[in-house]
Amino acid sequence: MTKTDLRHRDVAEAAASQPMLQQVERWSAINSGSANLAGLATMAGLLADAFSALPGELALLDGAPSERVSASGQVLETLHGRHLRLRVRPDASRRMLFTGHMDTVYPADHSFQSISPIMDGRLNGPGVADMKGGLAVLLAALSAIERSGAAGSIGYDVLINSDEEVGSPSSAALLADLAPTKIAALTYEPALPDGTLAGARGGSGNFSILVRGRSAHAGRNPADGRNAVVAAADLTLRLAGVASPGLSVNPAKIDGGGPNNVVPDTAVLRVNFRPAGEEDVRHARTAVEAAAASVARDHDVAVEVHGGFGRPPKPVDPAAEKLFALVRECGRMIDLDVRWRSTGGVCDGNNIAACGVPVVDTMGVRGGAIHSPDEYLIVESLAERAMLSALAICRIADGGLA
Known part of the structure; x- marks a missing residue:
């Protein structure tokens, strides 16, 4: 020594x-x-x-x-x-x-x-x-x-x-x-x-995706409503489908809804992504943007994406x-x-x-x-x-x- x-x-x-x-x-x-x-x-x-x-x-x-x-869709500090x-x-x-x-x-x-x-x-x-x-x-x-x-x-x-x-x-x-x-x-x-x-x-990204629909009576005029929970559920399935060997996707929670006789006008999807590399980060970002746009169009709702990739790979x-x-x-x-x-x-x-x-x-x-x-x-x-x-x-x- x-x-x-x-x-x-x-x-x-x-x-x-x-x-x-x-x-x-x-x-x-x-x-x-x-x-x-x-x-x-x-x-x-x-x-x-x-x-x-x-x-x-x-x-x-x-x-x-x-x-x-x-959980109610308010953006808070x-x-x-x-x-x-x-x-x-x-x-x-x-x-x-x-x-x-x-x-x-x-x-x-x-x-x-x-x-x-x-x-x-x-x-x-x-x-x-x-x-x-x-x-x-x-x-x-x-x-x-x-x-x-x-x-x-x-x-x-x-x-x-x-x-x-x-x-x-x-x-x-x-x-x-x-x-x-x-x-x-x-x-x-x-x-x-x-x-x-x-x-x-790997990296990590956490997103809270806010879906704003339109409330209505579930029995009298449901067609006038825009069901935010249904839209959030569709968004969940679309994002889960982008998982790959280099990208795990965990839709963790949907907040939203209320009385059974009211079409829910607000829902929040919480989802976590775990990318192995930077290419997987780019893939996830593109997927979130595309899924949000298509769900907004198909369900006639507004979709706001909050969050991002706070931990790079x-x-x-x-x-x-x-x-x-x-x-x-x-x-x-x-x-x-x-x-x-x-x-x-x-x-x-x-x-x-x-x-x-x-x-x-x-x-x-x-x-x-x-x-x-x-x-x-x-x-x-x-x-x-x-x-x-x-x-x-x-x-x-x-x-x-x-």
Whole structure:
């Protein structure tokens, strides 16, 4: 082992010694569901206090509102929590991006609100793996690096957003602003229980398609009406029919209708697309436009398309392969066999990769059963993943991707 490797190993061991478990336990006790603005404000304050131990300029940025379509067809504004941004050494010639999210999928009225005692080396609790454990890992790695001076040759931005679990509608512009010019990015979504990382990811698009018809009496003059639910059902079948090996289509819900004796004048179709590549995205967009136009014509209704593709597909290109290889080599230094595989899930890594920046987006803890009351993190992985991150950042700081 070289002197550089020994120095990096010392930094990694310092990262492993940080009080990550206590942080996760404290943070997971705060409900920070994506729509719980009060909980998100509390969480943002705690994270600002914790990350202020690092150098640089820290700010809590107001989240831009986003649009949603209600079940009754109203187009409404949705508010989001603040996002934490930390800028360290912005004038450095080589800079990295680190991202995570403070929100969880558990709303304020969800029954899953507290952590359980550690059993079999696992901690069960809301957001322990996805991703408050990952935030603790990120802070531990950066804290150790800054105390050692190992990252003096590199600058970085940290973005912890409050809306990742709902597709990052408020923070997508921040990601697009911060990612370009970075030599690499690390995102702290959880790895699989065995440590496998996510490689290529498909994309995701969510649409709310509003159909406006005309109400009428269902018995006296039904022909005067224009049935929005029937039109939405026809639209559902047309869109389901465009699925292909590279494009899954999931019509998830139709809102609309009312009393049985009234022809419904409003319906909203919710549909999700999962494209494997950019050609599939274009195919889906064309299909939505064509189906909306033909249904509007055939049913004599108005059709409004809301939404879009918030997560572009994320292929593993040569630059990403090089970054994965660096992380794998760092894993070998601490006896970890780092592997990765393609996944159908999406995250902010999709948006970062779309900016042309190589990203490994599952640098967080090992854990499982996320998005359920059985969510858990494997406690020993806190130290393990902090070491892996510290080694990777040190290697990149030393020109490992040059």
